[in-house]
Amino acid sequence: MALMRISSPHATGPNRTTQVMLTVCLATLPGLMALVWHFGPGPLINVLLASIFALALEALALKLRKRPIGFYLRDGSALVTGILLGLALPPYVPWWLIFVGVFFAIVIAKHLYGGLGYNPFNPAMVGYVVLLISFPLPMTQWVLPAELTQQTPTLIETLLGLAQGTQGLPDGITGATPLDAFRQNTGELVLDVYAQSPVLAAGQWAGAGFEWVNLGFLLGGALLLQQRIFTWHAPVGMLATLLLLSALFYDGGSSNSAGSPWLHLLSGGTMLGAFFIVTDPVTSTTSTKGRLIFGAGVGLLVFCIRTWGNYPDAVAFAVLLMNFAAPFIDYYTTPRTYGHTKPRKATEKSE
């Protein structure tokens, strides 16, 4: 009888990395649908193009690194990166902008560091930040939601936009995002800002369109939580901190107000960040306690940069800064092992 000798455990769980990644991709659908509903086909084209670029560049990088291309492409991590970057980009950016962003995400931020599992920084956010710093104009021009313009760009216009950005779109279609509107506030009461800014006036809580997009990502995130793709610690840490700080600084809506908690939770990249970026396991901390701290740190930085920084939104910066801090947090959050009276510091030597 010639039998195989395999190390225990012989049973393996149903969980597969590929499955995890594909579930994450599916979970972005509610948010993506909201985007398309309010902003036209631009976001969809962004996501498709970014995904194609991501897979192509991943294959190229794997080939250059002499790794089995099919095996690693199938883990779906490149697809996730592409989709997330595509979702984060403003609709109707030129195609080369997407390419540059994906290139930085996949080749620089991921494969130069050793590929999946070894990258210290969230690839999608690296790509996004590179674009935001290098091409601030196209990266800050958002089309207005359909509620305001009564029209969304057609597919033809969208494809034209790939060549020349928002210049190819009808006039008056772009405008300030809710966070932009709030940043430009110079000494008006929050109520007045809401009344004057068309995007805020047309919305329920945090600006027309944007609030629904965020709610879409919240729905997707809830799905992932229910599927136990990730634990609640990091998203809850981030959202709770953001809620707490914005509530603290809201002060009833004075001219000094930093915006209502609703505005902070349901505008910009809050929900996309909380459920799809902060939960990236590779660049996050390892222990549950660490993830709570990691998420809280992101929430804190998001609020600080939005309120006192130079950029209207801050999720990408906050995530990258906390990526830096992740190993440090890991150092101090090792769990207490069974039979030990207190957790050991990772630096401690065995006796």
Place this chain on the structure above:
Amino acid sequence: MTQIWNIPGGIHPPENKQQSLRAPLGHIDLPAELVLPLNQHLGAPAEPVVAVGDNVKTGQVIAQPGGQFSAAVHASSSGRVIAIEDRPLPHPSGFAGPCIVIAPDGLDTWINLEPCPDYRAQEPVELVQKIRLAGIAGMGGAGFPTAIKLAPKANQPIDTLILNGTECEPYITADDRLMRDRPEQVIEGARLMAYLLGEPDRVVIGIEDNKPEAIAALRAAAEGSPIEIAGFPTKYPSGGEKQLITILTGREVPAGKIPADIGIVVQNVGTAVAAWRAVVRGEPLISRITTVVGEALDVQRNVEVRLGTPVAHVLAAHGFQAAKASRIVLGGPMMGYAIETGDVPVVKTTNCILAPSQQELPAPPPAQACIRCGMCSEACPASLLPQQLYWYARAQDHEKLEAYNLFDCIECGACAYVCPSSIPLVHYYRAAKGDIRQAQVDKEKADRSRERFAFRQERIARQEAEKEAKRAERAKAAAAAKAKMAEKKSNAGTASDPVATAIAKAKAQQASAQQSPVEQRAKLERQLSAAQGRLALAQEKLSQAETEEQAEKCRAAVKTAEIKLTDVQQKLANAKDAPKDDPVAAAIERAKAKLTMSPLEKLNATIATLSERLQKAEAKLAQAQTEQSAHVEALQLGVDKLRAKLNEAQEELASHSPTTADERAPDDAASAAIERAKAKAAARAAMSDTDKLREQVSSLEVRLDKARQKLADAEAEGSPHVDALRTAADKLANKLADTQSRLENA
């Protein structure tokens, strides 16, 4: 209701327990061979007490415990010992080990058993020894010799006895079957163990709530007794000893300690039954209940198997289809190990033979990259960070692995089970543990070697130092002897060595020169006053002189005194001007000047001097001839000599043709002089004292002649030095007379 504590982590794999519970406990025929390994337990192997060819009865001891930490082995059926040899062992390594092989005769004749129904009449120590000799070892899987656990140290008072009926591994139902079928034996076993441990406060049997029948059966059997039957939620790995302790008591076994250290003993329910049967019925451990399960079998059930039965025999009895099986696992799917051959026997720890089909337990997919999802750390019952351990295990960073408590890993496999990238985490940890243990062994070895080496170095250094000390002593003695010799030699040498004398003189001079200028001046002043005194005395004498002759003498004395006085005055003046005048340095300067002169120049100088002296001598000779002096002959001789010398020098000069002169290495005048002096000294040393005196006499005579000649010349010329010359001539005459008298005495 027993309080239940929660443990962190854990997983819920498919239980797969129903397959083997449908059929009742079965029995199978005896195999053709019973293979009984000598080491079916943790610790030292047992030692055979039978020989090949012996006939044995069922239950007969065939191997005695090999030490305290060991267990006996018994014949599991009657028959003949046909071999004691190495056979493949049921072990993850797949290694072979010593086994006693019995060919059963099929009669299954038992030895005479010694039942002991009233064990409470006996001391626990005796009963523990009985259990030990009955070969009881932990039947849950680890095979820890039961007798050791039942005899805790005096400083380990046991307050809680836990019987482990958790059976958390999927597929395995052996304990479930036992608890359902023989609940009263389990309870009796618990009572026996409680008696052996001194009646602990709490006796609790822990069972997962997926075995309601077993819980009910035990509750019924334990009715009226203080034994608790605790059911708790099913979660793998609740059956781990440490996990079960936490679940039932809320306590944790500190790292590196054993449960007895916190007053707890945990025994498997099967072990308790085996111990009870050994004590009360006198039956040694010769069989066990094993779950035979898996889709590659036609029949899935629990069977009571005689120990030593080959796995292949058990499988064959259950309709095993090799083509369908993905592997054969001994133990459960989480912690069991795959075997390579069905020849390995069922032993005391074999609780399950799992023969899954390809669909049931497919081969693991290739491992993907770790995405640090953290599912492993959520699943870890020991609250480790498996992803970090994996990271450091791959990096072979032993220090970090220990810092992350690798050795608290119980290898339950929960992390690998949940890993979405199907990384064989446990395999990495086992390998890392092995590496670290090996490294520790190597380190100890290296430390010992280093100590040995250091000791050796020290010893060599010490020996070397001793040798060196001896050598130094010898060298010192030799040096002392040499110095003595040299002293003798130099003492002997000073008498005859003018060079040494000259050096000594020069040194003395230097020493005097090194006198402080003040001292020198004082000396000179003293000399001055003395000279003045002498002059005054001489003048007084001159004035008192009566005869012409006396007056003449006195005048000479006055003159000498005057000369001396001027001389001293001059010296004093010099001393005042240049108090640091160094005669040695001056001599050296002169010698240097001489050395720097080319030989040609030297010769020229010599010739010039010689011709000057010759002219003077010739002038003297002519004068003497005209005066018809008695010294004409001597003068003639001197002139001749000078001429010869001059000729010689001139010849040498001639031989120094300009071409050769340059080529010739400059003569070392000093060394030549030393050579000459040495030769002279040697010649003198060779001479007898008489000869020396004779030579002295002749030389003195010559000098006296010369002095007289000079005196005569001076008188003739009316020189002012006549007196001085006369005194010198007188002195020489005295010295000559003295020497001549010594010569005559010699």
